[in-house]
Amino acid sequence: MLEIAGLQVAYGAIRAVRDVSLTLAEGELVTLLGANGAGKSSTLMCIAGALPAAAGAIRLEGQDVTAARPEVMARRGVATVPETRDVFPDLTVDENLQLGAYTRRNDTKGVAEDRTRMFGMFPVLAERSSQPAGTLSGGEQQMLVIARAMMSRPRILLLDEPSLGLAPTIVNRIFEMIATLKGSGLTILLVEQNASKALEVADRAYVMRLGKIEAEGTAAEIAAATDLKALYLAG
């Protein structure tokens, strides 16, 4: 469904992503692991169209989307949850969700249904629906960002460290939710620091180091690899 070949991303002279190739099949949950600064977020944002690729190719269902703008990627069914947990702070929870459905804003009935569904999935968001999103707690904001991404009925979900900085109980809930989403047939690329949790839910995994893919395999294979910790700590 998604194929990335020889991807490079640079910030000026800093080459954050040097050589990344990965694939994502329909309905698959693939996790991208690696130490801080390995280039995971840069890879994800480049797929989302928010960062330009310096080299390499990104193909979505066989079509080249390497230079596609972020709004085009969204229209093509790629929803992104960035690491920075970007709620729109002065918009209400409801308005945030409404914008999540921007690409299908004419389908009022479907959007209303999805909104109800999201409120069912995250009751806390229903309670806070008319509150500015900036007043939510970190965990609530993370739920909102995921719910917002789901409002577009994406075919691919790019998730960047959804567990970052959250309490263990909330982390568990988020991972349960990721499992549910996967169960519904959604294709997911999950970037995580919490490798053990990510490998529990993932089908396959890639490990990045210094901007390159260092290892790849099924989740079980990567989990069994003894040098996993070493890879992480080596940065």
Add this chain to the structure above:
Amino acid sequence: MSFFLQFMIDVLSLGGAYALMALGLVIVYGILRLVNFAYGELIMVAGYTMYLTSGSGLPWLVMAAVAVLMAIMAGIATDYIAFRPVRAKSVTAVLITSFAFSTLLQNAALLFISPRPRNVPLPEIFSETVQFAGVITPARNLITIATAVVMLGLFSWLMRHTVLGIAMRAAATNFTMARMLGVPANLIISSAFAISGLLAGVVSMLWIGRVGAVVPGVGLEPLLIAFIATVIGGMRSLQGAVLGGFLLAFMDITLNFTLPQDLLKFRDAFTFSLVILILLWRPQGLIRGPASGQRT
């Protein structure tokens, strides 16, 4: 009592005009983090449209609607000519192109029309005065207040209850994230310029209505007023721009009423001193606006 009423009418009518000017500037600034220096020329374009259509025999309201439409088109043209080609390159480039576009429009007016003032048609009611509760005031002031109320109401409805408005508010805090939800960058930016043109066009009718004539440099003062009002109110906040507009008008009118005759010609110096004091106290402006947001 009647003094107080007089004072309020003066503040609200001047403040209403200032608030609309400021809002037109800040709507673009909020999204692009760039001051559109050609903003004053949108007011000029509407003014000259009035002058050029004055012989047509159309009703005033129709001419005014055409003038506002021209200001909207000029706003969108600003985006296409001055901003879009260089937007991705550098802030300096955009500042220079927006200055250049401003100069270009002014020079076009100088060259093709005249450096001297040109009369614009005014509706009868603009020169009438009304008397009530012991106050005598130009009807124009009351019209300005009513227009400001309608425009501010319309604007706030647009920003809160339409998808486009919500998307614009979102884009003002985090443009990239809004794009990743599928909101097209160009649509948002062009809409901001169109709204800016709409506000400038409406303000132009009120502003030029005070003197009944238009000159090539007519936009300079509104640009300056809008800029000061947004700086006082907070460059990042739409409410701030409105608040700043009314506050600036309040200072102007208070000084008008209190300064002795021979100091009145230095009124702007007093106003600016007050502005500096406000900024020393609150460098970010009165309303801070959302914290995040990077330029696109």
